[in-house]
Structures are given as C-alpha cells and as structure tokens.
Amino acid sequence: MISNTGFWAFLRRDLLLINRRRGEVASPLIFFIMAATFVPLGTTPDAELLKDIAPGIIWVMALLATLLSAESLFASDYHDGSLEQMLISPQLLVMPVLGKVTAHWLTTGLPLTLVSPFLGLLLSLPAAGYLPMMAGLAVGTGCLSLLAALGAALTVSLQKGGLLLTLIVMPLYMPVIIFGSATAQYSIQGLAWSGPLAILGAMLALAIALCPVAIANVLRLTTIN
Amino acid sequence: MNWNWFYRMGSPRWFYETTSRWLPWLGALTFILLVGGLVWGLAFAPQDAKQGNSFRIIYLHVPASFLALAGYFLMAAAGAIGLIWKMKLSYMVMKCAAPLGAVLTFLALFTGAVWGKPTWGSYWVWDARVTSMLILLFLYLGVLALQYAFNSKDVGNKASAILALVGTVNIPIIYKSVDWWFTLHQPATITFTQAPSMHPAMFQPLLVMILGFYCFYAVALILSVRVEILARERKTSWVRERVKQAAQNSLGATL
Amino acid sequence: MVAEPSLLSVKDLCFERDDTQVIDSVCLDLSDGELLQIEGPNGSGKTTLLRLLTSALTPTRGNIYYQGRTLSDCRFEYLSELLFLGHQSAVKVTLSAEENLSWMTGRSRTCEELLSALDSVELTGYSDVPCYRLSAGQQRRVALAQLLISNAKLWILDEPFAALDSQGVSLVEQCMQKHLDGGGSVVLSTHQPVSIKAVRRYSLMDQSIREQFNNDL
Numbered sequence: 168m169i170s171n172t173g174f175w176a177f178l179r180r181d182l183l184l185i186n187r188r189r190g191e192v193a194s195p196l197i198f199f200i201m202a203a204t205f206v207p208l209g210t211t212p213d214a215e216l217l218k219d220i221a222p223g224i225i226w227v228m229a230l231l232a233t234l235l236s237a238e239s240l241f242a243s244d245y246h247d248g249s250l251e252q253m254l255i256s257p258q259l260l261v262m263p264v265l266g267k268v269t270a271h272w273l274t275t276g277l278p279l280t281l282v283s284p285f286l287g288l289l290l291s292l293p294a295a296g297y298l299p300m301m302a303g304l305a306v307g308t309g310c311l312s313l314l315a316a317l318g319a320a321l322t323v324s325l326q327k328g329g330l331l332l333t334l335i336v337m338p339l340y341m342p343v344i345i346f347g348s349a350t351a352q353y354s355i356q357g358l359a360w361s362g363p364l365a366i367l368g369a370m371l372a373l374a375i376a377l378c379p380v381a382i383a384n385v386l387r388l389t390t391i392n
Numbered sequence: 393m394n395w396n397w398f399y400r401m402g403s404p405r406w407f408y409e410t411t412s413r414w415l416p417w418l419g420a421l422t423f424i425l426l427v428g429g430l431v432w433g434l435a436f437a438p439q440d441a442k443q444g445n446s447f448r449i450i451y452l453h454v455p456a457s458f459l460a461l462a463g464y465f466l467m468a469a470a471g472a473i474g475l476i477w478k479m480k481l482s483y484m485v486m487k488c489a490a491p492l493g494a495v496l497t498f499l500a501l502f503t504g505a506v507w508g509k510p511t512w513g514s515y516w517v518w519d520a521r522v523t524s525m526l527i528l529l530f531l532y533l534g535v536l537a538l539q540y541a542f543n544s545k546d547v548g549n550k551a552s553a554i555l556a557l558v559g560t561v562n563i564p565i566i567y568k569s570v571d572w573w574f575t576l577h578q579p580a581t582i583t584f585t586q587a588p589s590m591h592p593a594m595f596q597p598l599l600v601m602i603l604g605f606y607c608f609y610a611v612a613l614i615l616s617v618r619v620e621i622l623a624r625e626r627k628t629s630w631v632r633e634r635v636k637q638a639a640q641n642s643l644g645a646t647l
Numbered sequence: 648m649v650a651e652p653s654l655l656s657v658k659d660l661c662f663e664r665d666d667t668q669v670i671d672s673v674c675l676d677l678s679d680g681e682l683l684q685i686e687g688p689n690g691s692g693k694t695t696l697l698r699l700l701t702s703a704l705t706p707t708r709g710n711i712y713y714q715g716r717t718l719s720d721c722r723f724e725y726l727s728e729l730l731f732l733g734h735q736s737a738v739k740v741t742l743s744a745e746e747n748l749s750w751m752t753g754r755s756r757t758c759e760e761l762l763s764a765l766d767s768v769e770l771t772g773y774s775d776v777p778c779y780r781l782s783a784g785q786q787r788r789v790a791l792a793q794l795l796i797s798n799a800k801l802w803i804l805d806e807p808f809a810a811l812d813s814q815g816v817s818l819v820e821q822c823m824q825k826h827l828d829g830g831g832s833v834v835l836s837t838h839q840p841v842s843i844k845a846v847r848r849y850s851l852m853d854q855s856i857r858e859q860f861n862n863d864l
Contacts, residue, residue, distance in 0.1 A: 172753065180750065187741040187777075248735025252751075255701045257726035317558065321551050325541055335534035335555055338527050339562050342569035349576065370565070377561065385554055391703050392547040392664070545665050624666065 172258040177266030184243075185274050191239065192274045195232040199279055203228045203286050214291035221290035222300055222351035226344050228286070229279050229304060230311060234336060236275045237315035238322075238329040240267065241386070245323045250390045260383035268316045268379070276308025296351045299360040303350035306367045310343045313371075313378040320385040324392065342370060402479040404621040405630055411614050422611050425604030433597035440594070446510040451598060453503040455605035456496050457521075460528060461563075463493035463609065467535070468560040471553025481617075483549040484624070486556065487539060488616040492609065494532035501525055520574035524567050531559045652715030653678045654832055655700070655801065660709035662695055669695050672709070675849060677801075677834065680827050682843050685836040687851030693836040694734070696851065697805050700834060701731045730799035732807055736790035740779035744770055744789045747778060751793050764792040768818065783810045791815070794822040802826060804835040817842070 185192060206224050207217060244250040253263055283304055284297050292300065318336035322328030346363040353360040401407070433451035440447035467489035473482040504522055505515040516522070535552045542548035590598070625631045655677040662670040669692045677683050685693050698704045700711065702718050702725070711718045713725045738747050748761050765774050768788040770781075778786055787810045794802070802823070808816050820842050823833050827843065835841070846859045 184739060184741055243739075246735070247739065248733050248737040249739070251703060251733055251735070252731070252737045254703045255726055255729065255731055257723045321538060321555060322541070324547075328541075331537055331541055334530075334537055338530040338534060338566070339558065341527055342562075342565045345569045345573045349573070381554065381558060385551065387703075388547060388550050388554075391698055392542075392544050 172256055172263070174262040174266040174269075177263040178270050181267050181270035182273065185270065191236070192278065195236040195275050196278050196282060198235060199228050199232040200282065200286060202231065204289060207290065217291045218293055218355070221287065221292040222296060222348040222355075224290060225283055225286050225292075225300065225304075225351075226307075226348045229276075229283070229308060230337075230340055230344060232279060233275055233308060233311040233315050234318075234333050236271070237312075237319045237336075238332055240271055240316055240319040241323045242319075245390060250323070250386065254387060254390060260386065261379045264316070264382045264386070265375075265379045268312055268382075271316065272309055272312040276312050277305070279308060280304040292351070293355050295357070296355045299354040299364070300351040302364055303347045303367060306364065306371050307343050307347040309371045310367070310374045311340065313374040314339050314343075317378055317382050317385065320382045320389060322389075323386070324389045343367070346370070398477075402477070402481050404481050404484070404625055405628075407481055408618055408621050411618060415611070415614060418607060418611055418614075422604060422607040425600055425607055429597050429600035429604050433601060437594050437597050438591065443511055446507065447594075449503050449507045451601045453500060453507060454598060455602045456500040456503060457525065458602055459605050459609050460493055460497040460500050460525070463489055463496060464528060464531065464556070464563070465560065467493060468553075468556040471549075471556045475550060475553050475557075480624075481621075483553070484617050484620045485613065486553060487549065488613055488620055490532060490536050490539065490552070492612055492616070494529065494536060496609075497525060497529040497532055501529065518574070520571045523574070524570045527566055527570070528563070531563075535559070652712070654681075654714060655834075656712040656715075657700070658710050658712070660696075660699060660711065661707050662692075662699055662704065663707040664695075670699065670706075670851075673851075673854065677832050679830050679832060682823065682827055682833040682835070682841070682846055684841055684846055684848045685834065685851065686838075686848055691851040693851060694805055697731075697803055697834065697836060701729065701803055702726065728800040729803065730793065730797045730801070731803045731805075732790060732793070733805045734809070736787055738778050738786045738789050740786075741777055743775050743777055744781070744792075745774040747789050748792050751790065752796055756796060760796055764795040765789075767795055768792045769814075784812060784815065787811060788815060791819060791822075794819065794826070800831055802831065802833045802835075804833065806837055807835055808837055808839060 203224055206220075211217070241250060244253070253260060256263070280301055283301060286292075287297055287300065314336055315332070318332040319328075321335065322332045325331060346366045349363040350360050350367065353363060430451065434448055437448070439445055467486050470482045470486040470489060473479055474486060501522070504525070508517055508522075509515050535556050538555055539548050539552040542551065622631055622635075653676045655675070657673055657675040660670055660673040660675075661668065673696060675683070685696060687693050695704065699706055702711075702722065713721055718725055737751065739750075742750070744765055745758075745761050748764065749756060752761075762774055765771065768791055770785060770788055770792070773781065773785070778789060781789070791807070791811075807819050811819070816839075823835075823841075824843055826833060842861060844861055846861070848857045848859060849855075850857075
C-alpha cells in the first residue's frame with residue numbers, strides 16, 4: 168500500500184501512470200530523433216560542416232522534445248481533480264511537485280540523454296564530444312524539466328496552453344542551451360569541459376531550490392480560480 | 393510606523409487625482425527635454441570622426457535600450473508589490489508597463505539594426521548586447537501573452553506577475569551567459585565604440601535625451617494607468633461624476 | 648461558563664473575483680454531528696464557498712475558525728481531519744479501482760478493507776479493472792468508497808449525488824448518517840432534498856438558515 172503524500176509517493180505514482188501509457192514516453196524520443204535527421208536533409212550531408220553544429224542541433228531538439236512533453240505534466244491531474252486534492256493535502260505542496268518533475272525527467276530527460284549518442288553518429292559528432300554531451304544533457308535536461316514544469320503550471324488551466332507554454336519558457340532556456348552545447352564544443356576543441364558543465368550544475372542547483380516553490384505557488388493560483 | 397500613506401497610494405482614486413495635478417508639468421518637461429535633446433543632438437552635436445552622421449541614431453537607441461531594461465524591472469517590482477500587498481493599482485501599473493516596455497525594446501532593436509547597416513555592414517549581428525535585447529523582447533512578449541490568456545483578470549495579473557519575477561531572476565543569468573557565449577564566438581572583424589570615450593559635446597545631448605526618455609516613460613505609463621483606472625472603476629460614483637463633468641465641458645466648448 | 652468552540656465557524660466571509668463579490672459576508676456555524684446543506688441556484692457560489700472552506704481558495708475578507716482557531720494557525724490539523732470530494736472525482740482512469748481507492752485513503756489500508764469498501768459501493772469484481780472501462784457513475788462510486796473507510800472528522804462534499812442512480816444516492820445518505828451518528832460533521836452542496844434525520848439548510852440567496860427534521864427516518 169502506498170502513502171499519498173511526499174516526494175517518493177508522487178514519483179512512484181507518476182512513474183506507474185506513465186508505465187501504463189508507454190506511448191507517451193516514446194513520442195518525445197521519436198520526435199527528438201526525427202527532427203534532428205531533418206537538419207542534414209535541409210542543410211548539407213557534409214560531415215565537416217555537420218560536426219560543428221551537431222551539439223547545437225542536438226540541444227535544440229532536446230529542448231523542443233522537453234517542451235512537447237511538458238504540457239501533460241499537470242494536465243491530467245488538473246482535469247480529473249487530483250490537483251485540487253493536492254492543494255488541500257496537509258503536507259507542503261513542494262515535495263509532490265518535485266516528485267512529479269523528477270518523474271518527468273526520468274521519462275524524458277534521461278531517455279533523451281541515453282539516445283543522444285545515436286544522434287551524434289547521424290550528425291558526425293567527433294568522438295571526443297560524446298561523453299561531455301551526455302554529461303551536459305543529463306544535468307541540463309534537469310533544468311529544462313524544472314522550467315518546463317513552471318510553464319506547465321502557469322498554463323494548466325488554459326484550453327490551448329501548449330503553445331503559450333513554449334512561448335514563455337523558451338527565453339528562460341537560453342543560458343541552459345548556451346552552456347549545454349558549449350560543454351560538447353569545448354571538448355571537441357580540446358579544451359577542459361568541466362567549466363561549462365559546472366555552471367550547468369550550478370544552474371540546476373538554483374533551479375531545484377527555486378522552481379518547486381514557484382510551481383507550488385503558481386498551482387495554488389491557476390488550479391482554482 | 394504609520395503605513396497609511398502606503399495604502400493611500402494604492403487607491404486608484406488618489407493616484408488619478410494626484411497625477412491630474414502633476415501631469416501637465418511633467419508633460420511640458422518631457423516635451424522640452426525631448427525636443428531640446430533632439431535638436432541639440434541631431435543638428436548641433438559634432439559629427440563622429442569614423443561614422444559620420446549615422447552615429448546620431450544613438451540619441452534614440454541608447455535611451456530606448458535604457459528604458460527597455462529599466463521598464464522590465466519596474467514591471468516586475470509592480471507585480472511583486474501586487475502579489476505581496478494585494479494592491480490593485482500596482483497590477484494596473486504592471487499591466488500598462490508590459491506593452492510600453494515591449495515597444496521600447498522593439499524600438500531599441502530597430503534603431504540598432506538601422507545603425508548597424510552603415511556601421512557593421514549588416515542589419516543584424518549576433519552581438520552580446522543585441523542578443524540580450526532580443527531575449528528581453530521575448531520575455532516581454534511572454535508576459536503580455538500570459539496576461540491576456542486567462543478569462544479571469546485577477547488570475548492573469550497574478551500569473552504574469554510571477555512570470556515577470558521569474559524573468560527578473562533570470563535576466564542577470566541570461567545577460568552573463570550571452571556575454572560569455574559572445575566572447576567564445578566573437579568574430580574579430582567587429583569593433584565597438586565605447587560610450588565613456590565619447591566626446592563631451594556628443595555626450596551631453598545624450599544625457600538630455602536619456603532624461604527626456606525617462607520623463608516620457610513616466611508620462612506614457614501614467615496616462616495608460618489612468619485609462620485603466622477609468623475602465624476598471626467606471627461604476628464608481630467619482631468616475632461617473634468626472635465623466636459627466638468632462639462631457640459638460642466639451643459640450644460647452646463646442647457651443 | 649465558556650461555551651465549547653464549534654467545530655467550524657465562519658465569520659463575515661467574503662470572496663471577490665474580478666471586482667465582483669462572489670461570496671458576500673457569509674456567517675456559518677457547524678458543530679459535531681451536524682449536517683449543513685448549502686443551497687442556491689447555479690452560479691450562486693456554492694462551489695466557491697466549499698473551496699473557501701477547504702482552504703484551497705483564500706478569502707478576500709473574513710475568517711474561518713476550526714475549533715476556535717483560525718485556519719492559518721492549525722492548517723495541518725484541519726486538513727488532516729478533512730475529506731473533500733469535488734465535482735471531479737480525482738479518479739485516475741489508467742489505475743484500477745483498488746489502486747485508486749488505496750491512493751485516496753492514503754494511510755495504509757489492508758487489501759480486505761479496500762475490497763469490502765468496493766463491495767459496498769457495488770463494484771464487486773471490478774477492483775482490478777482499469778477505471779477507463781467503468782461508467783461515469785461507477786467512477787464516482789470509486790471515489791465515494793472513501794466515505795466508508797475514511798477517518799476524517801469533517802466531510803466537505805460538492806454535489807456528491809451527481810452521476811449517481813437512486814441506489815447510489817441512498818448509499819451516500821447512509822454513509823453520511825453513520826458519520827453523523829459517530830460525531831462527525833458534513834457540509835454538502837446539492838439541489839435535491841437529503842434524507843437525513845436533521846439537516847440545517849443554508850441558502851446563499853437570502854443567507855438564511857433553516858432547520859429541517861425528517862422524523863420518519
């Protein structure tokens with residue numbers, strides 16, 4: 168039997184719910200791979216050119232894939248009334264929120280990180296770039312998930328919130344994408360890549376500290392009005 | 393400590409009546425500063441040695457960029473005051489500051505592009521400051537879009553206030569990372585003229601223009617807040633009385 | 648002698664939305680073992696009032712007291728003693744009836760308790776079926792099964808009879824009567840008359856309270 172409060176309870180529950188609908192996990196992943204394949208088709212198959220832009224393309228696609236899947240983060244809880252029950256739970260709202268965002272990262276950010284080497288192959292990423300790219304993605308997609316959850320909370324009650332969510336979250340993604348793709352580019356250029364990775368880690372720490380509190384407050388506002 | 397003054401300031405009626413007294417003076421000051429600064433800057437300031445007359449666009453570009461950024465912080469501060477003290481007036485200020493700031497940001501980007509063509513040979517350059525300005529425009533547009541997305545005005549106000557605050561936390565990070573990104577990719581061909589190295593004869597009219605833009609911003613913000621107040625308080629007796637009075641006056645003028 | 652503070656007491660409660668007064672100076676009292684029925688036509692603010700009572704909404708003015716203390720002073724205690732059932736049942740359609748009930752009741756329940764509760768709401772044999780296969784009324788029954796095993800002192804039910812057949816309605820009424828007899832309290836909003844021994848009816852239209860006794864029960 169499961170308790171219905173706290174971080175682990177919500178993490179387990181969301182993973183269970185997602186497990187019952189595995190198609191939802193696959194869609195962002197397939198999008199990630201498909202969209203990235205279009206870039207060589209639209210530009211050039213030249214490996215020399217592609218290797219320079221590969222980290223950037225992979226990061227932009229990861230960003231879009233995260234945004235695509237973010238809309239559903241609170242949507243079903245909003246429509247079936249679970250979110251209202253969360254609001255009046257005696258425990259703080261921050262832990263359930265963090266649990267849900269973690270579940271989101273485990274089912275989008277982590278799989279994206281794991282399939283990214285495959286995209287690296289398609290886009291002729293130099294060998295030195297793989298490990299830093301994956302490390303950067305693993306940390307950076309955490310930031311992406313947290314910020315996307317903030318956007319999802321703000322737009323949860325709107326009929327067509329998905330596009331607006333993208334619009335309000337994208338500018339906030341700017342620092343993540345800069346340092347994320349720099350991590351891979353540094354190592355390709357033979358520089359130490361721990362610097363940008365450390366900054367990504369710092370941004371993740373800041374996001375973990377601030378975003379769940381903000382999301383909890385936003386949910387109190389947008390769930391019921 | 394007595395906080396009455398603070399809450400009185402939150403009253404739309406108090407705001408409306410006080411600004412009625414100030415507005416003509418502030419408007420006149422704005423007019424003098426802007427016209428004076430423009431004439432001084434465009435006609436009397438010396439030419440730039442390298443750029444010729446094209447540099448004169450900084451008399452619009454620099455003040456607009458200043459106000460675009462300052463306006464975002466003002467908007468976020470107004471939103472924060474609204475969230476904390478539940479003050480209706482400050483939401484109105486926030487609501488009116490958003491389109492104003494977006495327009496100023498656009499103006500800064502546009503004048504930058506016009507200036508860029510003769511100076512850098514292209515309308516758009518991925519320079520750190522230009523890129524940050526573009527992201528600022530995106531942040532403004534996000535706040536605006538969120539504001540009007542909700543059926544309930546109250547929820548729209550609060551949601552966009554939170555988004556504006558999140559943006560405020562992010563702006564320094566965004567600026568720093570864009571700066572860092574730019575130094576990483578900096579093309580060697582572009583060089584910049586730094587503002588502090590400007591000749592005083594060029595700099596003084598710029599100062600007048602910056603002051604003029606600040607006053608202009610204040611006037612524009614106050615005017616749009618006043619419209620917002622009239623629209624929201626239209627059912628109250630003091631607004632009705634005022635409208636009746638204004639109608640009588642204009643009737644008297646036409647007769 | 649100081650009177651015992653009532654379980655829930657509402658003083659001059661106001662709620663404003665977009666410059667319109669949705670709830671205007673509501674005063675209420677609720678003691679142990681009492682049922683309060685909130686009445687009013689559509690759009691009169693029944694749901695808003697219930698949401699104010701659950702603390703999901705914050706009032707513009709006025710206060711809610713739980714056992715004599717303001718809600719902000721005893722939020723944890725109050726919410727631990729509260730069971731709220733809204734328009735939406737909070738039933739997850741991909742989970743089975745038993746999984747849903749187990750999540751809703753929170754504290755560790757034995758499998759037998761859950762199954763017998765589901766039996767009582769006539770969902771025998773459906774415990775392992777994912778809820779998307781159940782009808783709207785059956786999904787509602789899953790949520791209502793909480794009433795059978797909940798320890799909460801105060802129930803706040805928003806339109807509990809919606810989507811239920813007459814059998815379901817009388818089942819909910821039995822649950823409420825048992826809860827009231829055990830010293831619990833109920834606040835509910837509904838349009839139809841409730842067959843409970845003693846009902847206090849509060850009308851949002853004229854803010855009057857009427858006592859009604861059904862002695863034949």
